[in-house]
Amino acid sequence: MDLDLSSFSILVSFFILLITLLRATSHSRTKMNPEPKFPPGPRKLPLIGNLYLFAGFRPPHRTISDLASRYGPVMHLKLGEVNTVVVSSAEAAKDVLKTHDLNFAYRPSLLVTEIICYGNTDIAFAPYGDYWRQLRKICTLELLSVKRVQSFRHIREEESFNLCRWIGSQSEQLINLTERVNLTTSDVVARASLGKKTKEKAAFISVIRKAIEMAAGLHVADVYPSIKLLSRVTGMRARVERLHKESDRILENIINDHRATNAATNSNESKKHEDLIDVLLKFHDSGDELHLTIDNLKSVLQDMFSAGSETSSSTIDWAMAEMLKHPRILKKAQDEVRQVFDKKGYIDEVYIHELKYLKCVIKESLRMHPPIPLLLPRECHEQCEIDGYEIPAKTRVMVNAWALGRDPKYWKEAESFKPERYLDIDSVDYKGNNFEYIPFGAGRRMCPGISFGLANVELPLAMLLYHFDWLLPGGMKPEKVEMTETFGITTRRTNPLYVIPVVKRPLPAT
Numbered sequence: 052m053d054l055d056l057s058s059f060s061i062l063v064s065f066f067i068l069l070i071t072l073l074r075a076t077s078h079s080r081t082k083m084n085p086e087p088k089f090p091p092g093p094r095k096l097p098l099i100g101n102l103y104l105f106a107g108f109r110p111p112h113r114t115i116s117d118l119a120s121r122y123g124p125v126m127h128l129k130l131g132e133v134n135t136v137v138v139s140s141a142e143a144a145k146d147v148l149k150t151h152d153l154n155f156a157y158r159p160s161l162l163v164t165e166i167i168c169y170g171n172t173d174i175a176f177a178p179y180g181d182y183w184r185q186l187r188k189i190c191t192l193e194l195l196s197v198k199r200v201q202s203f204r205h206i207r208e209e210e211s212f213n214l215c216r217w218i219g220s221q222s223e224q225l226i227n228l229t230e231r232v233n234l235t236t237s238d239v240v241a242r243a244s245l246g247k248k249t250k251e252k253a254a255f256i257s258v259i260r261k262a263i264e265m266a267a268g269l270h271v272a273d274v275y276p277s278i279k280l281l282s283r284v285t286g287m288r289a290r291v292e293r294l295h296k297e298s299d300r301i302l303e304n305i306i307n308d309h310r311a312t313n314a315a316t317n318s319n320e321s322k323k324h325e326d327l328i329d330v331l332l333k334f335h336d337s338g339d340e341l342h343l344t345i346d347n348l349k350s351v352l353q354d355m356f357s358a359g360s361e362t363s364s365s366t367i368d369w370a371m372a373e374m375l376k377h378p379r380i381l382k383k384a385q386d387e388v389r390q391v392f393d394k395k396g397y398i399d400e401v402y403i404h405e406l407k408y409l410k411c412v413i414k415e416s417l418r419m420h421p422p423i424p425l426l427l428p429r430e431c432h433e434q435c436e437i438d439g440y441e442i443p444a445k446t447r448v449m450v451n452a453w454a455l456g457r458d459p460k461y462w463k464e465a466e467s468f469k470p471e472r473y474l475d476i477d478s479v480d481y482k483g484n485n486f487e488y489i490p491f492g493a494g495r496r497m498c499p500g501i502s503f504g505l506a507n508v509e510l511p512l513a514m515l516l517y518h519f520d521w522l523l524p525g526g527m528k529p530e531k532v533e534m535t536e537t538f539g540i541t542t543r544r545t546n547p548l549y550v551i552p553v554v555k556r557p558l559p560a561t
């Protein structure tokens with residue numbers, strides 16, 4: 052949510068000032084529509100409201116969390132001209148995501164997603180309604196069902212194996228683990244979505260990365276939505292349109308390739324390894340009530356990739372960093388993995404469910420480092436009341452999942468990485484029923500990719516722990532492993548994880 056201060060910012064500020072002064076001359080509107088009784092919040096400056104709070108490089112979820120400790124768990128911010136309510140307690144999160152779930156199942160329309168996602172026709176940003184319900188049904192029953200996720204097992208195993216083979220070739224040398232893990236998860240999601248034979252995979256990965264970076268910004272056009280010209284004068288619209296054109300071209304080629312291959316292949320063979328394009332094309336080709344146009348299909352594919360790739364790689368990265376910082380935990384996780392898989396001599400998904408401690412490590416990583424710290428933004432559909440405060444229609448709502456996971460009101464030693472805590476509190480799960488723990492969100496708009504996401508995290512982590520011991524560079528002490536966050540739509544570590552692998556269990560020959 053960094054503020055996009057482009058070279059046009061002075062021009063833009065002048066422009067906003069002018070418009071606002073013109074508006075200020077008309078008092079009558081304010082008199083007719085007095086400001087509703089919003090929750091408390093920091094002082095709003097004329098024109099920019101609270102935007103000044105986000106001008107630095109501090110991750111927004113931390114800034115918001117500090118403010119919430121002063122102004123309360125339901126807080127009002129004015130971002131430019133947009134009223135925003137931030138929720139930072141489990142009770143208020145339950146109000147938004149469960150009690151008033153339907154009313155908050157809407158997303159605001161943002162410049163980047165509107166252009167990139169074909170007029171918000173993807174799953175993540177489609178307005179709540181029939182179209183979104185249909186997509187969501189396709190998503191849960193077809194694209195991300197447990198059966199479908201299992202069908203991608205060979206992809207996960209091959210790509211994780213490739214990762215470990217590369218690491219094995221670098222034994223006792225310094226490697227950038229973050230970068231390699233990132234490539235692996237991108238490859239898994241790209242192969243599952245786009246298929247193996249796609250020539251344009253690398254180009255697609257690069258264009259979606261750029262789109263995610265752009266979507267992470269808090270753009271001037273999105274905080275002054277009534278000033279339509281802003282997206283053009285800042286040059287933002289043109290930049291996003293160029294990116295969209297490129298992504299559209301790549302997707303068009305990929306889809307055409309698929310159609311040509313499918314037409315040429317015997318249908319039984321193609322069914323064996325269906326990728327997500329094959330599944331989506333069925334909804335395009337069939338004329339039944341769940342019909343998707345090619346543009347719909349493209350926007351869903353983009354979602355799969357953008358929502359599925361970096362979330363998984365950042366989870367692996369944080370889990371590895373936390374274990375390196377806590378050698379006792381690293382050893383305990385390694386002992387478990389080696390005990391379960393030593394009889395086999397390699398890792399596959401058959402016995403992965405036996406890795407109870409590793410699952411606790413992942414759970415704890417997601418508590419302290421939820422990849423999407425502020426859930427995707429919601430919008431209030433009709434006026435309602437949260438925690439005794441009036442929330443008018445069209446208010447943007449942010450839920451700070453990061454703050455909930457670190458609140459000492461709900462967690463003993465909230466700032467300590469303690470996977471063992473879940474051995475005592477078995478009831479904490481990912482389903483969005485415990486509102487102090489919502490790394491995948493909750494309610495109607497919660498993440499539909501939990502099984503796929505977790506599978507993409509568990510297998511590579513188990514392999515990294517099984518085959519290698521890990522040393523820190525230059526004899527660095529474990530407590531010195533850096534845990535600072537950079538900001539973007541997902542929380543990543545600021546600096547890549549540089550480590551030295553030492554092969555302990557050789558990889559089986561291929």
Ligand code: HEM
Nearest residue numbers: 175355358359362423426427491492493496497498500504
């Ligand atoms: C560790 C992995 C993952 C994490 C932590 C995660 C987290 C989240 C969160 C917090 C949301 C917003 C929920 C809300 O607004 O309440 C979300 C939405 C979403 N996620 Fe995930 N996600 C992960 C993996 C995946 C994967 C693998 C996919 C698909 C390939 C995926 C697809 C989506 C989609 C389509 C949405 C939008 C849902 C909607 O608006 O209806 N996610 N995810």
